[in-house]
Amino acid sequence: MSTRSLTAPRTVAVDAAVTVDRLVKTYPSPDGGSFDAVAGVSFTVERGEIFGFLGPNGAGKTTTLEIVEGLTEPTSGSTAVLGLDSQRDRIALLERIGVQLQASSYFPHLRLHELLDLFGSFYAVRRDPDDLLDRVGLTGKRNALLASLSGGQAQRFSIVAALVNDPDVVFLDEPTTGLDPHARREVWELIESINRDEGKTIVLTTHSMEEAERLAGRVAIMDEGRIRAIDTPAGLISRLGTSPVIRFTCRPELDDGALRNLPGVTGLDRSSDGVVQLVAPDPNRVVPALFTLASVRTVDLRGLTVLAPTLEDVFCEITGNRLTGSTARSDR
Amino acid sequence: MTQTFTVFRASLKMLLRDRTALFGAVMFPLFFVLAMSIFDLRFERMSGVPASDNYFDFVLPGLLALGVMNFTLVGIATSVTGLRGMRILRRIQATPLRPARFIAGQIGARLVIALGQLVLMLALGVGLGGAMRGNWLVVLALGAVGNVVFLGFGFAVAGRASTVDGAANLASLVTLPLMFLTGLYFPLEAMPSVLQGAARWLPMTALIDAMRSVMLHGLGLGDLGPELALLFVWAAIGVVAARLSFRFGG
Numbered sequence: 380m381s382t383r384s385l386t387a388p389r390t391v392a393v394d395a396a397v398t399v400d401r402l403v404k405t406y407p408s409p410d411g412g413s414f415d416a417v418a419g420v421s422f423t424v425e426r427g428e429i430f431g432f433l434g435p436n437g438a439g440k441t442t443t444l445e446i447v448e449g450l451t452e453p454t455s456g457s458t459a460v461l462g463l464d465s466q467r468d469r470i471a472l473l474e475r476i477g478v479q480l481q482a483s484s485y486f487p488h489l490r491l492h493e494l495l496d497l498f499g500s501f502y503a504v505r506r507d508p509d510d511l512l513d514r515v516g517l518t519g520k521r522n523a524l525l526a527s528l529s530g531g532q533a534q535r536f537s538i539v540a541a542l543v544n545d546p547d548v549v550f551l552d553e554p555t556t557g558l559d560p561h562a563r564r565e566v567w568e569l570i571e572s573i574n575r576d577e578g579k580t581i582v583l584t585t586h587s588m589e590e591a592e593r594l595a596g597r598v599a600i601m602d603e604g605r606i607r608a609i610d611t612p613a614g615l616i617s618r619l620g621t622s623p624v625i626r627f628t629c630r631p632e633l634d635d636g637a638l639r640n641l642p643g644v645t646g647l648d649r650s651s652d653g654v655v656q657l658v659a660p661d662p663n664r665v666v667p668a669l670f671t672l673a674s675v676r677t678v679d680l681r682g683l684t685v686l687a688p689t690l691e692d693v694f695c696e697i698t699g700n701r702l703t704g705s706t707a708r709s710d711r
Numbered sequence: 712m713t714q715t716f717t718v719f720r721a722s723l724k725m726l727l728r729d730r731t732a733l734f735g736a737v738m739f740p741l742f743f744v745l746a747m748s749i750f751d752l753r754f755e756r757m758s759g760v761p762a763s764d765n766y767f768d769f770v771l772p773g774l775l776a777l778g779v780m781n782f783t784l785v786g787i788a789t790s791v792t793g794l795r796g797m798r799i800l801r802r803i804q805a806t807p808l809r810p811a812r813f814i815a816g817q818i819g820a821r822l823v824i825a826l827g828q829l830v831l832m833l834a835l836g837v838g839l840g841g842a843m844r845g846n847w848l849v850v851l852a853l854g855a856v857g858n859v860v861f862l863g864f865g866f867a868v869a870g871r872a873s874t875v876d877g878a879a880n881l882a883s884l885v886t887l888p889l890m891f892l893t894g895l896y897f898p899l900e901a902m903p904s905v906l907q908g909a910a911r912w913l914p915m916t917a918l919i920d921a922m923r924s925v926m927l928h929g930l931g932l933g934d935l936g937p938e939l940a941l942l943f944v945w946a947a948i949g950v951v952a953a954r955l956s957f958r959f960g961g
Contacts, residue, residue, distance in 0.1 A: 450804055450960060470807045478805035483798035488725040500717035501806040544806075 395462075396548050396580035397424035397447060402456035404442050404604075416442045418604035419456070424582055424597075426547075429574050431595030432584040433690070435698060439604040440584040441481055444550055447582075448478055460548055474503055477541030477579075481552040485525055491536060492521040495543055502544035515539045515569060531562025535569060542573070549573065551583040555590060563590075570594055588691040598690065600697055607697045615693045622660040627683040628653050629673065637676075641668045659685075714808055718816025726824050736786060736824070740778030740832050747774060748839040764842055764927060771841040772922035773895035776915060778832050779854050780861045780889060782825050785882040787817065787865030792878035795869070795959070804959035814953055818862045822855060829854045845925035849932055853925070856942045857918040863949020870956030889915040914945035 404417040417439045424430040432440040445451040447458045449469040458465040463472040485494050492508040499505035512518050515535040517528075525533060534554060541549055554570065555563045571594065574581050585591055591598045592612045599609040608615055622645065638647055638657060643665045646658030659665040662685045673680045726733060752766035794800050803813065829851060837843045864885055872878035892906060893899070893915040899907055910916050921938040924930040932939070 448805055450801070473805065473807040478802075480798060480802055480805065483802045485802065486721065486725055486794075486799060487797075488728040489721060493721065493724070497717055497721045498806060500714055501803075501808040503807075 394426065395423045396426045396428075397422075397430075397458070397460050397582060399423070399443070399447060399458045400456055402443065402446060402458060403454045404439075404446060404451070405454045415604045417446070417453075420601075420604070420606050421456075422599055422606060422609055424548075424580060426580050427574075427578060428596045429570070429581045429583070429594050431591040431598045432582070432601055433586065433588065433591045433598050433694065434584075434601035435586060438601045440601055441552055443601075444552055444582065444584060448476065448550055449473060474544065475547050477544065477546035477549040479537050479541045479549075479551045479554060481556075481584075483537075485537075485540070487524065487526060490522045490524060491517060494525070495540060498540055499543040504545050506543055506545050508543075511539045511542060514542075529562070530558055531565055534558060534562065534566055538566065538569060538573075546579065548580045548582065551581065553584055553586070555585070555587065567593060588689060588694055592690045600694060602698050608693070612690050615690060616688050619688055619693050619696060621688040621692060622658050623662050623688065624686045625657040625659050625662055625665055625669070625683070626686060627655055627669075628681045629655065630679045630681070633672065633676065633678055637672060641665055641672065643668075715812045715815045715819070718808075718813055719819040720816075722817050722820035723823060726820055732786075732790075733824070736782045737828055737831065740774065740781070740828060741835055743774050743777070744771065744832055744836050744839065744841075747771070748836070748841070767840065768842040768927060769898075769923075770896060771836045772926045773893075773919045774836070775829055775832050775850070775854065776857060776918045776922055777890065777895060778828055779825050779857050779918075780886060780915065782828060783821050783858050784861040784865040784868070784886055785879065787821055787862055788868035788872065788878045788882040789875050791817070791866065791869035791957075792872045793875050796875060800959040810957055810959065811954060813959075814866055814957060817866075818859065821862055822858050825858050826851055826854060841926075843926050844929035846931065849925050850922060852932060853918060853921050853935075853942075856939070856946060857914070859946045860914045860918075860942060860949045863946065863951075863953040866953030867949070867956045870953070870958055889913060893919055895919055912941070914942055917941040917945075 399420055399422050402417050402420045403415060405413050405415050408414045420439070420443055432443070434440050442451065446453045447460060447465055449465040449472055452466065459468075460472050460476055463475070465472060486497075489497065491512060495508035495511055499508065509518065509521065512521050515538070517532060517536060517539070520528060520532065525536065528536060538551065538554060541551070551570065555566050558566060567590070570581060570583070573579050581594075583594065595612065597609065597611055598615060600607045600615070608618070610618065632653070633655075635647060635649070638644065638655065641657070643659055643661050644657050645660060648656040648658075650656075657665060657669075666683075666685070669680070669683075672678075747770050748767050750766060791800075830847075833843070833847065833850060865882065868878055868881045868885065872881050890896075892902075892910050893913055894902075894910065895915070899910055899916070902910065917938040921935045921942070924935060924938075
């Protein structure tokens with residue numbers, strides 16, 4: 380019995396893709412003091428999930444990632460990938476992870492297949508460069524230089540370059556920053572497919588709420604070096620406690636009394652340009668009743684929309700509070 | 712070993728494809744040789760130089776050493792610093808490649824280009840009437856050893872500098888004394904004796920002396936024991952300095 384309870388925590392650590400325990404990274408600041416880029420962060424990423432780090436610039440997302448990848452030394456705390464310590468087992472760890480760095484580049488005078496060939500040679504396990512290029516639709520560009528690619532193509536290349544060693548865990552630092560909507564969608568599909576079809580664990584950072592909501596199974600909201608909340612996107616939203624809103628205009632007007640009496644309506648708001656907003660925790664109950672009311676009174680409903688709270692609301696709630704706080708501090 | 716080779720092969724391709732840099736690296740030393748050959752000068756006091764030889768004969772071995780030094784030391788210092796600036800080295804740091812293999816591959820590639828450059832300079836120099844009484848292969852062997860010394864220094868400079876401009880300035884700080892305190896342009900004997908004593912220990916002095924012994928007097932590697940010993944010591948210092956100060960990140 381006692382043996383089992385002793386070995387249990389270790390099994391958990393090996394099974395997890397990434398473990399971060401009380402991580403702190405302190406940098407000297409220009410005024411002679413110091414600031415915590417990462418101020419005590421702990422979390423676990425399970426195998427097979429897409430884990431998103433969401434936060435404004437300077438929140439500590441990249442620093443956290445680079446410590447986990449073994450590129451930066453932590454001030455205190457420990458990080459591990461697949462049970463391998465980021466500092467002590469650095470080389471063994473690097474064999475099993477794939478890394479796409481923010482704003483990093485590749486040798487400008489090498490062709491795409493040569494770059495993949497070169498980077499593949501750094502690993503014990505390597506994938507065929509042409510298969511990789513085919514994977515991201517860049518077969519036609521195998522002899523091209525990086526400079527001749529579009530933004531989306533270059534980004535797809537930098538992601539596929541993180542797969543040369545067939546890694547178990549892939550780290551992507553802001554994979555869609557600076558891309559147009561079409562290229563962004565392509566990168567999203569690529570990331571989803573790497574996770575779904577190849578079973579790779581993915582850890583990514585982003586400041587796009589839309590991206591975190593679409594890709595990540597779980598999201599950590601990071602701000603000022605701390606994780607403020609960590610949950611599934613739906614879990615974070617429901618935690619916010621904000622209800623969906625039904626919005627519409629109507630001709631002729633429906634009176635407030637009738638609207639408030641609709642089953643499931645908990646609040647009503649009417650703007651000067653005639654837009655009605657009904658607060659409805661369960662819109663499925665309210666919408667049919669609203670249609671019935673409209674048809675009985677022969678009222679024409681227009682522009683009916685149900686607005687669910689998004690991760691953006693959660694994000695603004697968390698970082699908005701912070702912004703007022705820091706303004707107050709700098710005023711002093 | 713295979714990783715060192717893949718880095719070597721990739722680095723060589725990059726050097727050959729960067730046409731403007733390659734053109735500069737090849738043309739500048741050739742221009743120096745050409746410019747120096749114009750003057751018909753003779754010094755009264757040039758110890759160890761056969762009486763029949765003029766200034767061009769004297770200076771040509773030094774120019775070969777200079778070409779080697781500039782391409783390797785300045786070239787590697789600025790290019791490695793540039794790679795770090797573009798965060799290319801950071802990306803390599805995220806792979807299991809060991810820094811020593813990256814350094815070895817880069818040094819190897821530069822060595823190939825530098826030796827090609829040396830052959831061109833020697834051919835031009837000899838074509839313009841410069842003395843060449845020794846074996847070409849001995850000159851190349853000396854060039855190769857000198858290269859390793861200066862490439863090590865170059866990596867060390869790259870480890871200290873944070874921008875390409877900074878690397879170029881820092882590299883000049885190393886190359887200028889090696890250019891003027893080593894008897895490259897003028898005989899060492901014409902310098903104050905204190906400076907002469909110090910200059911004897913510099914790697915560039917040993918390289919230039921050795922090249923002169925081969926080209927003016929037809930000596931072979933077996934006759935160059937002291938110069939070679941000093942060059943090997945400096946090569947070891949250079950490689951250790953490269954490894955100690957080199958960093959992928961930052």
